[in-house]
Amino acid sequence: MIEVKDLSKRYGENVALDHISFSVGEDTIVGFLGPNGAGKSTTMNIITGYISASSGSVTVGGHDTVDEPNEAKKLIGYMPEIPPLYPDMTVREYLNFIYDLKKVTLPREKHLKEICTLIRINNVYGRLIANLSKGYRQRVGLAQALVGNPPVLVLDEPTVGLDPKQIIEVRNLIKSLGKNHTVILSSHILPEVQAVADRIIIINRGRLAADGTPYELEHGQSGEQKLVVRLEGNSGEVQHALESIRGVLHVRNFGEKEPGVFEYEVDGRGGVDLRRPLFGIASKRNWPILSMSSSELSLEDVFLRLTGTTYLSDNAKVKFSSKGGDRV
Secondary structure, three states: OEEEEEEEEEEOOEEEEEEEEEEEOOOOEEEEEOOOOOOHHHHHHHHOOOOOOOEEEEEEOOEEOOOOHHHHHOOEEEEOOOOOOOOOOEHHHHHHHHHHHOOOOOOHHHHHHHHHHHHOOHHHOOOEHHHOOHHHHHHHHHHHHHOOOOOEEEEEOOOOOOOHHHHHHHHHHHHHHOOOOEEEEEOOOHHHHHHHOOEEEEEEOOEEEEEEOHHHHHHHHHOEEEEEEEEEOOHHHHHHHHHOOOOEEEEEEEEEEEOOEEEEEEEEEOOOOOHHHHHHHHHHOOOOEEEEEEOOOOHHHHHHHHOOEEOOOOOOOOEEOHHHOOOO
16 A cells, blocks of 8 residues: 655755665554654655655555655545644534545535544534644544545554543554554554554664564564563472473573472573463473563563663663664
8 A cells, every 4th residue: 555665865964764665555554663853754744745755755555646646645644743723713614624625525524423423522523623622632633634534544643642541542443443544653652552553663763673563573673582480399390391391492590489489581492482382391290380471572672772772771771872863
């Protein structure tokens, strides 16, 4: 649905985008991540046709955004971080204005009513936008992106200003929209992206730093699997049995944590799931598993590592290195 090829953007000597390429298929949700100034908004603005690229190309639904801008824009619903609202209009007037601006041919009243019901803004439909809360303004901004039912939605920080309940509602809405739309979602809230995205693209200093599913990013960066498990049983026998599991590289005994219960860290090769064989051995030998957790990298760890982060210790605060500054 979206094809980005060798895209670059320069502002004088400053490089906002440096030859990035990726494609996005139909009916999928892509999380677009990166630190401030990494080039996320620049990429989204080029995809939507708001600004032009210095080089490279973008096609949406087979239409080049430069050669066929009108055809490409018809396929896109865009919600920028600060929605383009007119405070002196009511919500009704504004959505009707957007309907006319986009030259939508769907039945007007029915279409706008469906959007308002979906976004839950029926109760403010007749109110001035100037009198709405920040949360409702965000909802109206999302509603205008849906006018015309475009197959592609580009959402830049869609939950900014929403309370926790509203965030969950919008998150569920985006997941449901992803069943019938291609969604590109930019957000600084990593758990939010992880909760809704089928795929994540991380951009840093204008370059593509990573591209894959949340699972692929978490496992691909760590290169190995680590499990921390507490087992009740003879520590020597348990350690020997854990070391015999296929794919295990090393077992560390962290000592007795409870009477007769020892804690172990089990390192395994990347791509090997140790949980089931470990459970099988413990069950066969009647060793109760009192706890088991993974110590693999989280999406936040992956993001910070790829965007220039120095780790001090497990509990220490992280800091960005001097090379991690943004170009724009």
